[in-house]
Amino acid sequence: MNRQGRPSKPQGAPGQIVAPEFETFSGNRGLEQNEALLFEIGREGQCGVDLPVPEEDLTSRMGGLERGGEIGLPGVSEPEVVRHFVRLSQKNYSIDAGLYPLGSCTMKHNPRLNEKMARLPGFADLHPLQPISTVQGALEVMDRLSHWLITLTGMPAVALSPKAGAHGELCGLMAVRAALEARGEKRARVLVPESAHGTNPATAAACGYTVDEIPAGPDGRVDVEAYKAKLGPDVAAIMLTNPNTCGLFERDIIEIADAVHAVGGFFYCDGANFNAIMGRVRPGDLGVDAMHINLHKTFSTPHGGGGPGAGPVTFSEALAPYAPLPYVVQDGEGYDLVENEKDAADADPFGRMVAFHGQMGMFVRALAYMKSHGGDGLKQAAEDAVLSANYILASLKDVMSASFEGPCMHEALFDDGFLEGTGVTTLDFAKAMIDEGYHPMTMYFPLVVHGALLIEPTESESKISLDQFIGSLRGLAGLAKEGKTERFEGAPFLAPMARLDETAAARKPVLKYTEAAE
Ligand SMILES: *Cc1c(COP(=O)(O)O)cnc(C)c1O
Numbered sequence: 001m002n003r004q005g006r007p008s009k010p011q012g013a014p015g016q017i018v019a020p021e022f023e024t025f026s027g028n029r030g031l032e033q034n035e036a037l038l039f040e041i042g043r044e045g046q047c048g049v050d051l052p053v054p055e056e057d058l059t060s061r062m063g064g065l066e067r068g069g070e071i072g073l074p075g076v077s078e079p080e081v082v083r084h085f086v087r088l089s090q091k092n093y094s095i096d097a098g099l100y101p102l103g104s105c106t107m108k109h110n111p112r113l114n115e116k117m118a119r120l121p122g123f124a125d126l127h128p129l130q131p132i133s134t135v136q137g138a139l140e141v142m143d144r145l146s147h148w149l150i151t152l153t154g155m156p157a158v159a160l161s162p163k164a165g166a167h168g169e170l171c172g173l174m175a176v177r178a179a180l181e182a183r184g185e186k187r188a189r190v191l192v193p194e195s196a197h198g199t200n201p202a203t204a205a206a207c208g209y210t211v212d213e214i215p216a217g218p219d220g221r222v223d224v225e226a227y228k229a230k231l232g233p234d235v236a237a238i239m240l241t242n243p244n245t246c247g248l249f250e251r252d253i254i255e256i257a258d259a260v261h262a263v264g265g266f267f268y269c270d271g272a273n274f275n276a277i278m279g280r281v282r283p284g285d286l287g288v289d290a291m292h293i294n295l296h297k298t299f300s301t302p303h304g305g306g307g308p309g310a311g312p313v314t315f316s317e318a319l320a321p322y323a324p325l326p327y328v329v330q331d332g333e334g335y336d337l338v339e340n341e342k343d344a345a346d347a348d349p350f351g352r353m354v355a356f357h358g359q360m361g362m363f364v365r366a367l368a369y370m371k372s373h374g375g376d377g378l379k380q381a382a383e384d385a386v387l388s389a390n391y392i393l394a395s396l397k398d399v400m401s402a403s404f405e406g407p408c409m410h411e412a413l414f415d416d417g418f419l420e421g422t423g424v425t426t427l428d429f430a431k432a433m434i435d436e437g438y439h440p441m442t443m444y445f446p447l448v449v450h451g452a453l454l455i456e457p458t459e460s461e462s463k464i465s466l467d468q469f470i471g472s473l474r475g476l477a478g479l480a481k482e483g484k485t486e487r488f489e490g491a492p493f494l495a496p497m498a499r500l501d502e503t504a505a506a507r508k509p510v511l512k513y514t515e516a517a518e
Contacts, residue, residue: 031090032496033087046075099457142160169203172290220449231260238267278382279376293312295363300365323350324349326357389457392466396473
C-alpha cells in the first residue's frame with residue numbers, strides 16, 4: 001500500500017491474490033491487446049478518408065495502363081488504422097520504454113528539445129526547391145552544424161548530404177578514388193580489419209576495390225606488424241573504426257595513419273563510435289583523411305525502421321577538394337548553396353550523393369543537441385558513456401567472461417566462455433533477457449570473439465537503471481551456471497511472440513498475404 005492507501009505492488013506480491021491461468025475471450029491479456037493483420041481486419045469498400053468523386057473520367061489519361069480490377073488492399077477506418085499501429089508499437093521495445101543495450105550504435109536517448117526545434121514550421125515545412133532567399137535560416141543551420149562537425153573532428157571540410165553511415169563510407173571512398181585518379185593512379189586494394197562493421201568491406205567492394213583483411217592481435221586491436229606487411233603502392237586506403245567494434249581504443253592509430261600515408265594511401269575512419277571520444281580527441285589530429293559521423297547515433301537524431309539517417313563526412317586537406325556537392329557558402333549577401341561543379345572554386349567535387357541537400361530534420365536535431373550540450377557537455381557525454389560501459393564491465397566480469405583485459409571505451413564486450421558446459425547459448429541468454437523486460441544486446445558481433453555479447457549502455461542511463469540491468473544479467477548468468485536451463489530453452493516466454501525461427505524467416509520470407517484456406 002502506498003501512503004494514499006492504494007495498492008502499489010504488482011500482482012503476486014505477498015498477501016495478494018495471484019491471478020489464475022486463464023484464456024480471455026478477447027485474446028487480449030489486460031493492457032496487452034491482441035492484434036490481427038490489417039488484411040484480416042480490413043474490408044473492401046471501407047476507407048479512412050473521403051475523396052471527392054472526380055468529375056471527369058481520369059482513366060483516359062493513363063494511356064491504357066489503368067488497373068483492370070480490384071487490387072485487394074484492405075480498407076480500414078481511421079480509428080482502426082490508429083489502433084492497429086498503436087497496438088503493434090506496444091509490442092515493440094524502444095529506447096523510450098527501457099534501457100537499450102544496443103546503445104548509440106543503434107539509438108540513444110533523443111532529447112525532446114530536438115523534436116520541438118525540428119517541428120518549427122520554418123524548418124519542418126521547407127521545400128528543397130524553394131528560392132535561396134527564403135531559406136536563409138535553414139542554410140545557417142547547415143553552416144553552423146558544419147562548423148561544429150569541423151571543430152569536433154579537427155578536419156577542414158565536411159559534406160553534409162550523405163544519408164547514413166554506409167552512405168558516408170561510400171562518399172568517403174569516392175573522394176579517395178577521385179583523389180587517386182587526379183594523381184593518375186588506380187589502386188586496387190582497401191585494407192579492412194577483421195573486426196570491422198560489415199558496411200566497411202561492402203563499401204570498398206561497391207567502389208570496385210579488393211578487400212584485404214587485417215587480422216586482430218590477442219588484445220583485440222589491429223595487429224600492426226601484419227598491417228604493415230600488407231601495405232604497398234596498390235593500397236588505396238585503410239578503413240578503421242576507432243574505438244573499434246570490440247569497444248577498444250586503437251592505441252597505435254597514429255602509427256597506422258602514418259604507415260598508410262607513407263605508401264600514398266588514405267585513412268578512412270568509420271566514425272560510428274564517435275560517441276566514445278567526441279570532445280576528447282579530434283580524429284584530424286590522429287591522421288584521419290575522411291570520416292563519417294552518424295548523426296543518428298552520436299548526435300541522437302532518431303531513426304526507426306531504417307530511416308531517416310544522416311551521415312555527414314569530414315575530410316582532410318588532401319581530400320577536401322574532391323568532396324561532393326552541394327555545400328553552403330556565406331558571402332556579404334547571406335548564405336548560398338554551391339550546386340554546380342563550375343561554381344566550386346579551386347575544387348574538383350566528384351559529383352553528388354543525393355538529389356537535394358540531405359536530411360534537414362536531422363541537421364536541426366543534431367545542432368539542437370550540440371548547442372544544448374555545449375562543447376563541454378558533449379565531452380562529458382562521451383566520458384559518461386565510457387564510464388557507464390566500464391561500470392557494466394566491472395560489475396559483470398566475475399560472472400560473465402570479458403573478452404579482453406583492461407577497461408573498455410563505450411561498449412563492454414563479453415563472449416560465451418561463461419556459458420561453456422551449461423548448454424545455454426548466447427542466443428538463449430539474449431532471449432531470456434526479453435523475459436526480463438530488456439532488449440538483448442548486440443549478439444554474435446564482433447566476429448573476432450566467440451558468441452559475442454556487446455553491451456553499450458550510453459551516457460543517459462542512471463546508476464539505478466544500470467544496476468537493475470546488471471542485476472538481471474547476474475541473475476541469468478547464475479541460473480545458467482547452476483544448470484537451471486528452463487528459463488533459457490525456448491525463451492522468451494513472456495513476449496507476445498515466443499521463440500521464432502529467425503533463420504527460416506530470413507531465408508524463406510513470406511512477403512505476400514494469402515488468405516487461409518477455409
Ligand atoms: C552503424 C554503423 C555503420 C553504418 O551506419 P548506418 O548509418 O547504419 O549506415 C558503420 N559502421 C559502424 C561501426 C556502425 O556501428
